[in-house]
Amino acid sequence: MQHPKVAMKALFITAPQKWEILEVPTPEITQAEVLLRVGFVGLCGTDLELLNGKHPYFSTNNASFPMQIGHEMSGTIVQSMNPALPVGTQVIMDPIVGCGDCEGCKNRATWCQERVEIGVRSGGPGALAEFVKVPVGNVYPIPQGVSLRDATLTEPAVTAINGVSRIQATGGRALVVGDGTIGIIAAQVLAHRGWKVQVAVLNEVSAERVRSLGFEPVMPHQMESISVNVVVEAAGTNRSIQSTFKAVSAGGEVVLLGVPDKPMEGFDIADLVLREISIYGVLNGPGLYNEALELIAKGVIQSSKIIDQVFDFTQFGDAIKLLANPDRKLPKILIGM
Template identity: 30%
Template sequence: MEPPVPVSGEVLVDVRRAGICGTDFELFTGEMPYLHDGNAAYPLRIGHEWMGTVSAVADGADQPWIGRRVTGDTMIGCGNCERCRHGFHHVCAFRVELGVRGGRPGALAEQVAVPVSSLHALPDAVDDAAGALVEPGGNAWRSVDAAQLRRGERLLILGPGTIGLLCAMFARAAGVEVHLLGRPGMSLDFARSLGWDGVWTADDLPDVPWHAVIDASNAPELPARAHELVEPGRHVVHVGLAGSPSFVDSRTIALKDVTAVGILGASAGLDSTIAAFADGSVDPRPLVSTTTSLEGLPEVLAGTHPKDRGPGPKIQVDVAAR
């Protein structure tokens, strides 16, 4: 591939670390819905969980960015429509999503060009591994914020994957009692090793009041279960997506006076995530099971995991590795 060339208002970033997301796997296998509804098409350069160092700027971008460690917003709105003008660029109808939607080349590469307006500086206290977890962290921070819990209240998270565990970390940092629900196996065993208040399967989930439920799973039956489990008058947050439609009975929502919140994108949570990673209140690095190289990436996407992989859910690419 030819090296990317930043256009006006953009910077060029030398990528140092990038995460492999479930969305990247779906784009690789062809299962990603965007491929079927016209929002994405091959060829596509994937990668939207990343950090790196700014190496060049184009016209309209400030020179002081050169040499700075950064990450960036995946969701890039048009900047002109009503949604963008009111702070909802992440749902702009004309948005592109880095490495995902609209053909914008992503960050699983040596370099990536991004708008300067999407950049977020990384302090030295946020190392490369944590920096490449800011994007999923932003989704998790927004999910916990949307749950509207007070200190000491009880949260149930459905799905012990990367987003679910990051939600648990942010919730615990806020003084919330954290429980996770998952299927028996390695993911649930790893979740237990992180010391939450409770880690359960469907067979042993206790019958207690759940003051909020976050669905971070990809199981089509769990959105409805979340609304059944949550306390009346409380919040259910949907950040996970199933590969097939999920059905929720609106009578359950209305008769329980439940608020259902959808989360798309990390935009509004990026700064808060960086701050939590920097001050140590949330340390996402245990979630990284191993790193691979760009040369090793195709095998990982095809389902062959590195032999040295640990129990965590996240594989990252060390772009400098060979």
């Protein structure tokens, strides 16, 4: 088997807010892995937190510089020893790789203390590179009719689908807090399942965007008076989480998808107990990758209303600048490799 290229370019975060594109050896694979030529990489809030050195994984020693980020990706298999995954297959990656051996892994790789999250946790080199190696169990072929570009939405989509699937109530009104990629996908999945969806936004630009998606926006001043049975929190800021718990009614359910970068002060647990609020913390969505790809193929998850711009690898700085700008037109920023 010939190796596609001996050296490759990869982006390394070397210190908070500093990065370099370096020439490094192309990863060598084992029988249990495939090598992918990276097609597109999606950037999200996790990447910003990693870039700024503020992700919670730094404080638990699960992340350190230099690191290779990029966890939402699509690509093409260029090297494989697995007949079920031949060279040329277009795939997406589930970045979470459990140790395969512990109590957590018996249920979900996300519960594994030793897990690698490719591009995020415990040194798994990420996809902001020409090539990335991935365990065979972590790649999923992209169905007919879904482009490499649109398929990058699969990873954020599984988180949204997992969150929505936790809800015990069977319908009615749901509020999604945050109109980033995961928030919008959660809203689209909820609507597909028959919920009447409102989306909490911060400003008129976001409100307009949410309206164009067919959802009713809720402005900050309206949050005081809102009361719903189900709230999906997908912004992960102190303020958005406070308003989430204010908005949920007694006996209601809260799905937490956003990951705040620090512990929250002044959180009123007594209020949650006395009002019998159920809370679901959600990390990724193991086992939901094929369902996510299907929802993209069916147009339930509409990429044209999520993906804003595709930047070149060398324009990482511009991509990050736009990602950090809350006034961008659409939430998702991609890097095309």
